[in-house]
Amino acid sequence: MATQITPLASTIGGVLIGIAAVVLMLFKGRIAGISGIVGRLLPPYRDNDLIGAAAFILGLMAAPLGYTLATGKPVIQIVSGNVPLMVVAGLLVGIGTTYGGGCTSGHGVCGLSRLSPRSIVATAIFMAAAVVTVFVARHTLGG
Amino acid sequence: MLVLVNAIAGLLFGLGLVIGGMANPAKVLNFLDFAGSWDPSLAFVMAGAVAVTFIGYKLVFRQPQPLFAARFHLSEMKRIDSRLVLGAATFGVGWGLSGFCPGPAVTSLPLLAKGTLIFVPAMLAGMTLTRLTTTLGTSRRSNSAKGV
Numbered sequence: 043m044a045t046q047i048t049p050l051a052s053t054i055g056g057v058l059i060g061i062a063a064v065v066l067m068l069f070k071g072r073i074a075g076i077s078g079i080v081g082r083l084l085p086p087y088r089d090n091d092l093i094g095a096a097a098f099i100l101g102l103m104a105a106p107l108g109y110t111l112a113t114g115k116p117v118i119q120i121v122s123g124n125v126p127l128m129v130v131a132g133l134l135v136g137i138g139t140t141y142g143g144g145c146t147s148g149h150g151v152c153g154l155s156r157l158s159p160r161s162i163v164a165t166a167i168f169m170a171a172a173v174v175t176v177f178v179a180r181h182t183l184g185g
Numbered sequence: 186m187l188v189l190v191n192a193i194a195g196l197l198f199g200l201g202l203v204i205g206g207m208a209n210p211a212k213v214l215n216f217l218d219f220a221g222s223w224d225p226s227l228a229f230v231m232a233g234a235v236a237v238t239f240i241g242y243k244l245v246f247r248q249p250q251p252l253f254a255a256r257f258h259l260s261e262m263k264r265i266d267s268r269l270v271l272g273a274a275t276f277g278v279g280w281g282l283s284g285f286c287p288g289p290a291v292t293s294l295p296l297l298a299k300g301t302l303i304f305v306p307a308m309l310a311g312m313t314l315t316r317l318t319t320t321l322g323t324s325r326r327s328n329s330a331k332g333v
Contacts, residue, residue, distance in 0.1 A: 044222040045212045048205075052226040055205020056233020062198035063234070064241030069190040071251030071258050074198060076288035077312070084313045097188040101195020102292045108196060109203045117203055119293060120211035121300035127282055132290075132304040134279030136311020139287055141319065142272020143260070146286040147198075149273070150231065155238035156259070163265050164273040169217075171277025176217040179282065 043120075063152055070094060075148020076102070077139035138168075187253045199292045205230040208292050210284025210300075217281055 063074040070091070072079075079098050082089040089095065106117045122128060139145040142164055144153060149168070153161020206212040206226050215224035250256055280286050285293075285304050293301045 043211060043215075045206075045209070045215050045224045045226075047224055048226045049229050052205045052229035053233040055201040055203070055207065056230040056235075057237050058197050058201030058204065059230065059234040060201075060237025060241065062194045062201060063238045064245060065190065065197065066194040067242060067251065067257070068245045068248075069187075069194075069251055069253045071254040071256055073258065074194065076198075076286075076291065080287055080291060080309070081312050081316060084309065084316055086316060093188050094191040097191035098195035098198075099291060101192040101197075102199040102202075102288065103295050104192075104196050105199025105203050105292050106208070106296050109200060117208060117296055119209040119296065119298065121285075121293070121298040121304075122210065122283065123299040125303055128300045128303040129307045131279040131283035131285065132307025133311040134275050134282070135285065135287065135290075135304075136279075136308035136313075137315045138272045138274070138276025138279060138311075140272070140312045140315035142269050142276055143262075145276060145288070146280075147288050151234045151238055152242075154235050155242050158260070160260070160262060160265060160269055164269055167270060167273035168277035168280065171274045172217050172281035173219065175278045175281025176214055177220055180218060181220050 059147075059151060063147075063155070066098070067152075073148055073152045075144050075152055077145040078143075078148050081140055142168075190253065198288065201230075201234070202289050202292050205233075208289045210289070213284040213286075213289070214281075217284075 066072050066074045072094070079095045082092060082095040083099065109115070109117055142149075144161065144164060146168075149161040149164040154165060202208045207230055212224055212226060215222050216227040246257070276286075283300070283304055285301075287308065290301060290305050290308060294305055
């Protein structure tokens with residue numbers, strides 16, 4: 043199903059994400075990588091700033107409500123309710139981001155901004171893998 | 186109340202995801218679908234985020250240390266190893282199946298969509314399993330590196 047192309051809103055959203063990443067580095071010296079921040083809250087616990095990680099996650103989860111309060115509009119999303127698909131996808135995302143040391147934010151936004159060779163390679167690979175997966179699921183399996 | 190900085194950064198990040206359309210898996214999947222109903226919007230999210238972060242980091246790294254911490258927590262790892270490649274590929278398949286990467290999935294939790302309530306626990310299980318069964322964290326720590 044087609045979705046509306048939103049260059050302005052998406053650029054504004056990107057700028058906000060960038061500001062958040064810079065704020066976290068300026069004040070706390072941390073990469074705004076969501077898989078890393080979530081991982082710090084899971085065993086084995088090795089990080090000395092669990093409260094900071096928890097506060098960041100709570101801030102993230104406050105965003106839909108904040109958006110609706112500020113704009114009066116609901117957050118529109120279409121999420122697949124296919125149970126086996128979402129279980130497998132969740133496991134792959136959890137395993138892959140932990141094993142590969144980052145996700146769209148850590149490697150994609152923060153790593154690319156640091157011109158980290160590892161992050162550039164990781165971003166190219168997960169983008170390519172995702173594009174191929176969508177192609178196979180939608181255009182060859184007819185999903 | 187230094188944690189307030191983390192909470193504000195999280196809120197800004199989440200608002201960016203919501204406003205930018207990344208919290209909608211349908212939009213993410215269309216971005217990844219060049220052969221179908223392609224929606225280029227998320228390229229604007231990435232471009233905006235990387236532009237601001239690239240310039241902002243350059244300014245921040247002129248400081249000897251962060252304002253509220255002893256040091257910058259940056260990975261010193263340089264090697265492109267099989268873990269990086271396999272991990273990124275595995276993540277990409279999961280992202281392409283669901284349209285969710287970790288940030289948008291966690292941000293979407295309070296919206297209580299059925300798929301989100303299934304995806305996030307599975308993701309947390311995958312993360313925990315991997316953290317407990319690999320030496321990734323310890324090897325990184327010995328390199329005095331955390332995060333990415």
